[in-house]
Amino acid sequence: MQNYKEHLLxxxxxxDKLNQKIAKLLDARFKIAKKIAGLKEKIGMPIFQxxxxxxxxxxxxxxxxxxxxxxxxxxxIIQQSRRCQREQR
Numbered sequence: 001m002q003n004y005k006e007h008l009l010x011x012x013x014x015x016d017k018l019n020q021k022i023a024k025l026l027d028a029r030f031k032i033a034k035k036i037a038g039l040k041e042k043i044g045m046p047i048f049q050x051x052x053x054x055x056x057x058x059x060x061x062x063x064x065x066x067x068x069x070x071x072x073x074x075x076x077i078i079q080q081s082r083r084c085q086r087e088q089r
Contacts, residue, residue: 026077030084037085047085053078 040047056078057071064070 029077030081033081033084034088037088040085041089047082047089 037047039045057074060070060074061067
């Protein structure tokens with residue numbers, strides 16, 4: 001039983017490290033999204049770009065081994081990126 005608990009703790013530490021990396025990557029992504037918002041505004045492009053979003057999701061689906069989990073996550077990331085861009089304007 002103790003061995004399982006120790007293993008669980010080790011696996012959770014791995015998740016914690018990944019969460020830190022994911023948070024930093026998301027911070028970087030939202031920073032870029034803000035820059036993109038400014039560029040879109042300068043060229044008169046709307047924030048919502050359905051064709052681009054479909055392309056992004058198709059690429060994620062192609063590279064993910066578990067798209068049934070990653071696609072909903074990326075949909076949420078894209079939604080928050082749009083929110084970030086709207087707030088930037």
